[in-house]
Amino acid sequence: MDNYEALCNNVCELSRTVGKFLQTEISKIKQTDIETKGINDFVTYVDKTSEQKLVKTLSELLPEAGFIAEENTSDKKGDTYNWIIDPLDGTTNFIHGLPCYSISIALKKLDKLVLGVVYEINQDECFYAWEGSKAFLNNKPISVSDSQTISNSLLATGFPYYDYSKLDAYMELFTHLLQKSHGIRRLGSAAVDLAYVACGRVDGFYEYGLRPWDVAAGAFIVQQANGNLADFKGEKNYLFGKEIIATNPFIFNEFLALLQKYFN
Numbered sequence: 001m002d003n004y005e006a007l008c009n010n011v012c013e014l015s016r017t018v019g020k021f022l023q024t025e026i027s028k029i030k031q032t033d034i035e036t037k038g039i040n041d042f043v044t045y046v047d048k049t050s051e052q053k054l055v056k057t058l059s060e061l062l063p064e065a066g067f068i069a070e071e072n073t074s075d076k077k078g079d080t081y082n083w084i085i086d087p088l089d090g091t092t093n094f095i096h097g098l099p100c101y102s103i104s105i106a107l108k109k110l111d112k113l114v115l116g117v118v119y120e121i122n123q124d125e126c127f128y129a130w131e132g133s134k135a136f137l138n139n140k141p142i143s144v145s146d147s148q149t150i151s152n153s154l155l156a157t158g159f160p161y162y163d164y165s166k167l168d169a170y171m172e173l174f175t176h177l178l179q180k181s182h183g184i185r186r187l188g189s190a191a192v193d194l195a196y197v198a199c200g201r202v203d204g205f206y207e208y209g210l211r212p213w214d215v216a217a218g219a220f221i222v223q224q225a226n227g228n229l230a231d232f233k234g235e236k237n238y239l240f241g242k243e244i245i246a247t248n249p250f251i252f253n254e255f256l257a258l259l260q261k262y263f264n
Contacts, residue, residue, distance in 0.1 A: 106216035116220035194218025
């Protein structure tokens with residue numbers, strides 16, 4: 001597989017198609033349709049059906065690829081390529097009718113991400129990139145912001161919802177940033193948070209307790225938009241390490257130092 005651009009265009013088209021399905025179902029969700037996988041971790045038939053649709057078409061686009069998918073629709077593992085999929089990032093928003101949720105699809109070649117698509121359904125905004133490309137939003141190139149300091153930055157985060165082991169540190173940092181930045185936003189979809197870093201709407205994002213399908217596509221898009229990424233130790237284990245910081249290059253060191261101060 002050499003033509004990642006063509007593959008990325010196909011994945012964008014697929015995301016929009018499945019996004020239309022999600023929008024037709026939002027008014028049909030009933031309380032009895034909601035299953036609980038863990039503390040504040042919900043799933044519906046919509047998540048599962050969305051993933052089935054994605055897996056079917058992605059399997060046709062790249063038959064040799066396996067899957068790392070939130071709802072475990074496929075247990076196939078590829079020797080070289082694996083898709084990393086969240087069929088509905090922001091399920092809690094979706095079941096409550098809050099208009100911020102997305103489809104997140106990344107492609108990993110061996111240990112390296114080579115493609116990412118985040119489709120925010122309500123705004124009809126498709127963020128995407130492939131290996132060697134710029135990052136794009138609906139066919140227009142995007143890049144991270146040029147904010148120089150945290151004091152001039154708008155930040156995004158996700159609240160801990162099942163792992164409260166670092167809650168005290170999280171709240172101490174949250175309190176600090178509330179007072180020392182332009183503010184903090186909590187959108188409810190990590191994939192969208194990362195996409196918004198990539199296009200400069202927010203200057204930085206941090207969260208812990210995340211899974212690979214939450215961050216893979218968005219992190220790759222941030223990378224291609226000239227952003228900086230790390231785990232809370234400043235290393236590159238953000239895909240499987242369950243914690244991530246994503247910023248523009250200018251505030252990265254300042255932000256990372258704060259994270260390490262509070263989470264040490």
